[in-house]
Amino acid sequence: MGLDDEAREYHRRNPPGKLEISTTKPTNTQRDLSLAYSPGVAAPCRDIADDPDQAYNYTAKANLVGVVSNGSAVLGLGDIGAQASKPVMEGKGVLFKRFADIDVFDIELDLDDPSDIVRSVRAMEPTFGGVNLEDIKAPECFEIEERLRTEMSVPVFHDDQHGTAIISGAALLNAAELVEKDISDLKIVFSGAGASAIASARFYVSLGAERENITMCDSTGIITEARAGDLNEYKREFARDAPEGDLADAMAGADVFVGLSVGGIVSPEMVRSMAENPIIFAMANPDPEIGYEEAKEARDDTVIMATGRSDYPNQVNNVLGFPFIFRGALDARATEINEEMKVASAEALADLAKQDVPDAVVKAYGDQPLQFGPEYIIPKPLDPRVLFEVAPAVAQAAMTSGAARKDLDVADYAEELEARLGKSREMMRVVLNKAKSDPKRVALAEGTDEKMIRAAYQLQEQGIAEPVLIGSEERIDRTAAKLGLDFQPTVVDPRDDGYESYTDRLYELRKRKGLTRSEAGELIRRDTNYFGSVMVERGDADALLTGLTHHYPSALRPPLQVIGTAEDANYAAGVYLLTFKNRIIFAADTTVNLAPDEAVLAEVTKHTAELARRFNVEPRAAMLSYSNFGSVTNEGTRKPRDAVRLLHDDPEVDFPVDGEMQADTAVVEDILNGTYEFSDLDEPANVLIFPNLEAGNIGYKLLQRLGGAEAIGPMLVGMDKPVHVLQRGDEVKDIVNLAGVAVVDAQEE
Missing domain, CATH: 3.40.50.10380 (Malic enzyme, N-terminal domain)
Known part of the structure; x- marks a missing residue:
């Protein structure tokens, strides 16, 4: 099936079209309807x-x-x-x-x-x-x-005019910086004199370009004052007192070419006639004024190239502008979208392109390296950070310029916007803000890994933690330089002299477990998990993150052997925070205890409730089973039932907990309160305790993949010092999130 036929099928599939109206308030009862319409309305x-x-x-x-x-x-x-x-x-x-x-x-x-x-x-x-x-x-x-x-x-905004202007304007700011030219000195040539071209030329002036340095060409040639009588008022705005000529004449010696016309009208010779290190925005669609490869191959110096196509670097795509500009304008209740707001959006986009790019964005674009430079001067449309970078900048500009009718606290507003991208971001923001209030030292065991280095940069840049990278300082510095990360992390190399005390401590802890002193020394020098565990156990770091390049059990073993569980704990457990549109769930145990008895289940419940409170969530716990409150009695159903009894008898438990109960009983209010009104839970549970590791692992993955939940974790609870074990292949944001949780754990310590 060709693209056209596929698109036809996509649009006519039931229901036809791409939009529908959905209700945002309950409409289930007569009372609901009387509030929604007559007489309540x-x-x-x-x-x-x-x-x-x-x-x-x-x-x-x-x-x-x-x-x-x-x-x-x-x-x-x-x-x-x-x-x-x-x-x-x-x-x-x-x-x-x-x-x-x-x-x-x-x-x-x-x-x-x-x-x-x-x-x-x-x-x-x-x-x-x-x-x-x-x-x-x-x-x-x-x-x-x-x-x-x-x-x-x-606000009224004609996107065909201003969208291209703003996005290409952001690209122009960064391109000029890369070729070390001042925007006020740039000689800019436009091919095309329609709405986009005129709006872009005007906008470039707002960004600092000089009007007399802009030459605009239409299908007749250079727009000159001699042609003024034949021009509409908008073209006349850019008529130059210059000799007549064609596009080739205009491009000779130009610093910038901006194409908003038709494909194939620029030759390699015309590119070669431009000034040193030219900037070429060939944005005609679907075929640019000159092909990407053609323009690049036309010269030996740096050619910064942008097009309107997604299959080449630096796509000028209006979707980087209008949704976020309107978001900021709507939330500031602006009366207009003025020039100050447009400039603010372009500058925010330009700044974002210089930041480290999330793994999810890199994956979305075929795992190609995305790093500020000639091949990456504007963010990608699928970068979720555009929302909470551009919209606050627009809102701030609306307030500063007097266009806003509502005052916003921009810092709080950015967090509100982040929450729009998912409940998990809202929940993590609670923890990350706590972490920033008192950052702690977090040891990153796999310190030479590129993701760990990028995470360390973000942790330090955002003030979430004081990262300590464990590994070769030379490798870490080389990787950071390759990534363009300008920071000086704390690096600890286990192969350096001076860590005999670490060997001594590991030997002391494990000598009656069959470990010799020479083996302890080898583990300290060669296994960063053991080194990091001893580092935290001794207090030289406050928390440990590992597991990115290891199987979960092998990554968990060293901290369990060295750090162990807390004084009041006999068991550790793995917890996932699952976020839905309007609900959050803490799921335990999903990674550690294979076949827990009632004592383990009770202890895991307490640990998970404590974790929930670190996210500012009051826990309501349910012990899950295939039985509801004694409907089936056997060894499997007795364990969660007995765990509830232990928790009810525990004077330290100050949160509601009940069970055993089926999963839908735990989370559906009508079932819980309609059928089992005697339950200690008067609201659906937000802490779900699975009866064994198999059920927990299956359950959270089904909720994540089929239920559309976003997952944060696994978070390790019950340890004597903060330790979290990542899943292999986790992204940088997962490392940052777990580091934030670790910092809050350390603050609690």
Whole structure:
């Protein structure tokens, strides 16, 4: 099946299209319906009539954008009309929701006259918190946007103009830095004089480019003052007092080429005529003005190249802009999206490209190295950090420039945005903020691993922990330099002299377990897990992370042998935090105890409840089984039942716990309170204790893979000192998260 046929099938599959409306409030009972509609709805209606701003509190307006088009300039298709443009506008709505959690109504207007479009959109202002104009031809689009910005008090943004301008502007800032040229000195040539080109030229001026250094070409050639009588007012803005000529004449000696025209019109000779280390943005789609390889091969010096295509580096993609710009504008309740907000978004994107790239983003793009440089000058569209980098910058600019009607604490706002990406981020933010209040020394046993070094950089940069990398200092420095990480981590090399006391301590701890002194010395020098365990046991570090390159049991064995369990604990256990859209679950034991008896189950429950409180969650524990409260009696069901009895008899247990119970009884309120009203749990459980390791491991993985849960962990509880064992192949964010948990553990110590 070809791409066209596959796309047709994708769109017509039931239900047809790409968007639907879903309810955000309960509608299960008559009471719910009377609140949602008549008679309850009258109260918010009266409040809004008295104060129109209450619409932002009582309705979806604060998170609703209208995507408006007449289909007169659809990318790659031209003037196809309003009806035919609907799949594109629905697609725009998908991007708003996917990247910034903004809801959209797509509005296709069968109108050509700008005044009719302005009148129609303006009449819809009570509906929307903002308006995104899309695929409206030039020059009408300029007039429509300018009039609507003047006549409406919600943000109006024509993405075809400003989206490309902002994203390519971010790329221009970084490209100029890489070739060591000041943006005010750049000689910039545009091929194309439509909405995107004119908006981009204007925006580059806002970023610091000089207007007299910009040469714009249309299909006739260089736009000069001599042609002024034949130009519309928008082209006249960039008419130059210069000799007439064609694009080749304009490009000779230019620092920057910006293509927003048609494919294949730039030759290698034209590239060779440009100034040293040229910047080429060939953004015609689907075929750029010159191919990526052609431009690169045309010269021996540095050519920084960007296109509109996803199969080459530096894709200028508008999805890096509009969702996040509107997010910040909506949340600041801005009256407009002004130049200051656009500049702030470009600068935020440029800054983000210089930061270490998450593993998930690298994997999404084929595991290609992504590091600030000529092949990576703007972030990738799938980078989740764009949301909480760009939107706060836009909101701050809205407040600073006077466009905002709502004050936001930008630091708190960034955390709120992070939570939109998933409940797990919200939960981890609680822990990471605690960690930052008093960072501790975290030993990273596999210190020469690239992921560990990147994690150490983030931990130090964000003030979460004081990372200690265990391994060869030379290898660590070389890898950090290759990754472009400018930091000075604490490095401890077990092969250096001076660690005889570590050998002595390991020997002392294990000599009656069959370990000789020479074997202890070899383990200290060669096995960073033993070295790190002794380091933490002696107090030279506060916590240990390991397991990234080891099987879980082999990574867990050294800390168990050296550090052991806490004084009040006989068993360690592995806990996963599973986050759903509106619920969190702590699942234990998922990694350590194969066949726990009632004493182990009881102790694991206490440890897990303590962990939940570190995440500011009040625990409600359920002992899981295939039996409900004695419905089946055998050895398997007696163990969780007896564990509950032990916990009820324990004066230190100050949280509700009950069981044995089936999994759905534990988590479904109607079953728990409707059928088993005698239960000690008056709300569904958030701590689930599995009857054995097999059930726990199967259960959490099913919840993660089929239930859509995000998983944090495994977090090791019950140890005498903070130790966490990663899963092999974990990402940098997993290392950072567990390091944050370890720091909070150490603070508790």
